[in-house]
Amino acid sequence: MRKIIIKSQFTSKNYELRNKIATMVAGKNTYRSEIKNKILPDLPKSLAVIGSGVIAIELAQAMHRLGVKTTIFARSRKVGTLTSPNLQLLAQKELQTELDIKFEVLPKTVANTQAGVEITYEENGAELTLITDYLLTATGRDSNLQNLKLENINKAFTDLKKLPVDPQTKQLMHYPIFIVGDAKTATPIQHEAAHEGKFAIHNALNYPKVKSLKTLPPLGIVFSSPEMATIGQSFKDLKNNNIEFVTGFVSYEKQGRALVLGKNKGAAEIYVDKMSRKVLGSELFIESAEHLAHLLAWMISEQLTVDDALTKPFYHPTLEEGLRTALKHARRQLNPI
């Protein structure tokens, strides 16, 4: 039987693959042969994807654009990482125009059959069956922490979700143990893991002198098309923390440069503190979000206000000019200085 079930796991090999496929979303076929040779015997004719998070959306869109008939089963309606209700809705609508996403529908049964992967599911009250060449489950993954049997050190470590890890030092209680990166995190992101790992080694070598690690401003990117990004405090963070903020909004549907590029889709939001006028966070669903996300993340880490940001140069014609529109929109909602 040549039908297999791929489980989304970040081995270094398929992490690399993810990046290659994701960057292929732009439509380039450079790595098509590489995927074909290294990972799959051939590109499948059809693929079912379970999940609508980062990996699911990136790979589903890439495979779809490579000509694979792709069907996505999603537990909720949420796509990718955006927490802004506005941008979520926009992203759901936009991605649905291209991809076959079954929102709030999960497979009931999955079986390997002679014909392929047989998936049964319920949609609009009807029992349906889908047969695809492959199934990709991209519904998160388990930390290997459980294999370490930490509970043998201390009974308090039985529930891995409640491990007492210091968020500043990543030290496990008073033990000479540091837990960093994807082993235990809400943000499984490579550059944060690398940063934490470096600090943990420093702390391990200087033990018991343990320094706090300098935390990075949050920066998450989804290599979909358009790209998504969350920078600094997300819309949800701000709401959960009852922070008083205004939202500077800009649609990219008529943004000058986006129009010229033929990539005039999506929108951006920038969140500004009502009192301090500091830029607190941003969410993007636009072309080249990865670049604008760095600009915003660095600006946020420098604690810039909306007024500071508006004194910066915005070259014409660029996508960055859209951020200026959003910053001005935010400023108009604040009290005049």
Added chain:
Amino acid sequence: MRKIIIKSQFTSKNYELRNKIATMVAGKNTYRSEIKNKILPDLPKSLAVIGSGVIAIELAQAMHRLGVKTTIFARSRKVGTLTSPNLQLLAQKELQTELDIKFEVLPKTVANTQAGVEITYEENGAELTLITDYLLTATGRDSNLQNLKLENINKAFTDLKKLPVDPQTKQLMHYPIFIVGDAKTATPIQHEAAHEGKFAIHNALNYPKVKSLKTLPPLGIVFSSPEMATIGQSFKDLKNNNIEFVTGFVSYEKQGRALVLGKNKGAAEIYVDKMSRKVLGSELFIESAEHLAHLLAWMISEQLTVDDALTKPFYHPTLEEGLRTALKHARRQLNPI
């Protein structure tokens, strides 16, 4: 006779055209029909371009990629805006692999003939003739300032190159006259002109209370492929001002993300002050330089040191990671803190 000579002038109409064509360098044909209808009766079969500055390179490369047989005559070997000898050489070599650039060769005669634009020139000692459908001269332009007859106000204004304009206020001597933007500048860039214009109006309305305008960190972008950018103090500025600096260099030929995109060309340089460790400037000849240029310009305007910059998040896998490589290369050349 349908042969005409186009002179590069920034009317608002052909400024827009420049941007559209320049962004087309990526290979998109979206605006092909627009150019055809609005500006030229048809895309020519052949085009000669005089000049190798911003406009010349952007348009020549765009036309070449649209299938127009394009020949560039350049007074010097300099292409675009890069002042770093290293990056200039790289850009010359790279652009020459694609474009027919005759360095240090200018037309001796140009004539409209029945067959087309007849251009004679000397190359390697031989007298040669080229016939093209069109000729584009992109060798700079004259300011309309000369039409104002400023010398009637004050004899000191006869030589427009030596006009006593205050660089901080843009005021002409003690007169209630402000000269901004492309009317008199070494950097004819839209966002700087807009910025200066706004301040000049403020000063005109509040005259004789004249405020200094907040100068923007220099930021120039060439929409070639790869793109060029100069940010902050250029290599040449730093040399001319005898500033002691180190150069952080990174080649993008093996940069991870650039490789995956199939855009692994060019290089970047970041200039760091030897004493203060501040990032002073940068020159780029890489894919998406326009975005990285904003990041660098904003960082420079915040007076960040190389050490500050290296504490910022660099998402993986992105082109921004290349800048980190350059920053680290610069830091290795400085004294340890």
